[in-house]
Amino acid sequence: MAAPPLKYKPNPKAPRQALPLLDAHVRAHSADEVALGFTPEQVSVEAQRCLQCAKPTCVEACPLHIDIKRFIARLAEGEFQSAHDVISEQSPFPGVCGRVCQHELFCEDACIVGRKWDPVAIGSLERFAADHARLRMKELAASYPKPTGPKVALVGSGPASLIAAYDLVRWNYQVTIFEALHKLGGVLAYGIPNFRLPREILREEIARLQNMGVEFVVDFIAGKTATLKELMEEGYQAIFIGTGAGLPHMMGIPGENLVGVYTANEFLTRINLMEAFKFPDAPTPVRIGKRTIVVGGGNSAMDAARWANRMGSETTILYRRGRVELKARLEEIEHAEEEGIKFEFLAAPVALYGDENGYVKEIECIRMELGEPDESGRRAPVPIEASRHRIPVDTVVAAIGQAPNPTLQKVTPQLITRRGRILIDEQGETSMPRVYAGGDVVRGGSTVILAMKDGRAAAKAIHDTLSSTPEVQ
Amino acid sequence: MMNRVLAKRELAPLVTLLEVEAPRIQRRWKAGQFIIIRPLESSERIPLTIVDSDPVRQSITMVIQAIGKTTREAVSLEPQALMCDLVGPLGEPATMTTGKNVVCMAGGVGVAELLPVAKAFHEAGNRVVALCGARSDNYRILDTELQAAVDELHWATDDGTYGFHGNVVQLLQSLAGPDTFQEGHVIGPIPMMKAAAEATRGWNMKLHASLNPVMIDGTGMCGGCRVTVGNEVKFACVDGPEFDAHLVDFDELTRRNRAYREMEQEALAHKCRVGLDVR
């Protein structure tokens, strides 16, 4: 069937619309969201930049295969609600993904317009469609009947499990998500700050799953509260492990246990999950002194630095490679720079020194030069011995990466792992029958959208297996 | 998950026993493991040792010393109230052995935390001597339960109002020498655990200390609970809470546990000001 003719003429030459932002001076002291979102006028211009390609490469590039072309057409026509409906066919999380997905690596990288001009701002359009539909969330779910199919358990409530739940519940499975913490969302809840992803957006998109009949059990640690075997015995026909990569790497330098030295996970958990930015109105404190140094160059480093800065600390990011090697989302790097965070490239910490009470007070650094490419293809930093120097500091945050949390694996020796990561086959199945895995626990540190891709693939594999197994129907 | 409080009993001034419904934890826990609770929606997450359980009532028991904001919130919960969050069992079970002379030492609220471990040692076929400390006679807790659980129980009180006049480590030194015990377990305030480690260094005895660093998630995710044991960094919530007492850097633990002291006092004062204090 041929697509109906367009009601407008695409105009890719129009300038890519800039996402309105909260003023850098205001946000330097605020937990409020930095990006304000497109205005309807901007949406009209931006959506009409899309060529409505016959073969939309963006849809192919999106790991969830959201029908980008079609939802953009709806937006261009001013049909904002129906744009959200189009996205919902593939994803119930446009509010989350519109904010934190690395569009520049996926759909926007593939966009045809980008070959000649700036690519269509797909992420910001997705976000607009989500924000517009927020008021309709409850009604969206009300039409779903209670699922009655086989029981499936999803371990961890990060993006991998969340998307798997969405697919499985639509196929009528009785889905339960088991989460170790007291709040849902995985890194979206404890790692990514409110100023990038307001918690009500996350809550509402998760609530949509709840309304569809997905059950959530918090305060449940698989492997501790119950084993996978026990879950199977309780009638779960398949299990998906989406426990993420929550084990922080330590710097391994002297002085690492001084007071005032945090892993990014602890620092961000205190502030995001326990809301230490409201202390003493929230009960959990965090120690932020006058000067903060954050070590690392990924999303965690940006997030930690931007929080420290917001809480009034003069903040520097110390990274052992150069600016082009930073691994965070481009937008976050730019926002960090605008907010006045300093960057020290080609430098690494070698030791920390404390005062007589054990509080960190100085960091010793060393300069690096870039040598031969390493196994990641990036030029490996080599220390320049003569360059050691000390800098006064009150708070140090180590954001140098993380590995899968070994808790479940430790009590489940049947799960084969390599360097802590759970091994899976093409279907996403682990070495245990009917136990699947995906997201960061399989990939190590990765991204929200790749975790979702894995969750979706596992849901499909679970469905294929269970729907062809007569005794579970 | 909401968990119902089934019973509450004051054991000594500021020390309260809470029995809380927790069917899954009740089934799986082992001596030495702990839970993390958030008494109220607005509370911090704090770790507490599992002291006992009841398969019929599907419950676990904890004993709480109300020393700060969250512990006070916990003991303010009345029977039938719902505890906002309770997760576990966390950490590794206490190291067990069999056929040995074992000394179990505890002070203050640690006496409650010691009870399941002492019991487990006894049930595993060891001869168990418990040395327990309290500030004064009326601060002694769980005496009957301990009597029933071990071969020998001795008390030390700081003021001499009951049993040995002095602390637990002095009591140990008065009763035992390098070859009296082959294995030991100690739990309590850091200075006491440190003193116990020092007193037994060079004895022919392994001593396990159950550590109490500040914790947040309790799942190995944050590293806030890290301790140094024999020059290695360990996460107490997943690698512990029990470690070789002779290898633990107690001074570092003391410093790390003091990190938030002023802020905790501020939190307590803050709530008082706005009138939400729970006694």
Ligand SMILES: Cc1cc2nc3c(=O)[nH]c(=O)nc-3n(C[C@H](O)[C@H](O)[C@H](O)COP(=O)(O)OP(=O)(O)OC[C@H]3O[C@@H](n4cnc5c(N)ncnc54)[C@H](O)[C@@H]3O)c2cc1C
């Ligand atoms: C600070 C930070 C910022 C980031 N920013 C971005 C970004 O902007 N864009 C982007 O694309 N990616 C970002 N990432 C990466 C991204 O968040 C992760 O790749 C993604 O969240 C992985 O999803 P997941 O579902 O595999 O696991 P997670 O999101 O890690 O969730 C795992 C969940 O499982 C729970 N769990 C663990 N063990 C158990 C158990 N035994 N039983 C029950 N529950 C368990 C954990 O508590 C957690 O809630 C960021 C990461 C961090 C740390």
Ligand SMILES: Cc1cc2nc3c(=O)[nH]c(=O)nc-3n(C[C@H](O)[C@H](O)[C@H](O)COP(=O)(O)OP(=O)(O)OC[C@H]3O[C@@H](n4cnc5c(N)ncnc54)[C@H](O)[C@@H]3O)c2cc1C
């Ligand atoms: C594995 C483990 C098991 C525990 N088991 C028990 C138990 O069974 N019963 C019990 O009463 N307590 C136990 N604790 C200690 C308990 O967790 C703390 O007392 C509690 O976190 C204090 O919280 P708060 O908000 O009431 O006090 P805060 O306001 O946080 O602190 C009040 C005062 O206590 C000190 N303090 C804070 N944390 C600790 C700590 N972890 N240890 C010692 N002093 C601390 C502070 O420096 C401050 O001076 C355990 C701790 C751990 C790590």
Ligand code: SF4
């Ligand atoms: S590739 Fe770009 S121009 Fe083509 S449909 Fe997708 S967003 Fe539109």
Ligand code: FES
């Ligand atoms: S409490 Fe967070 S790792 Fe132990």
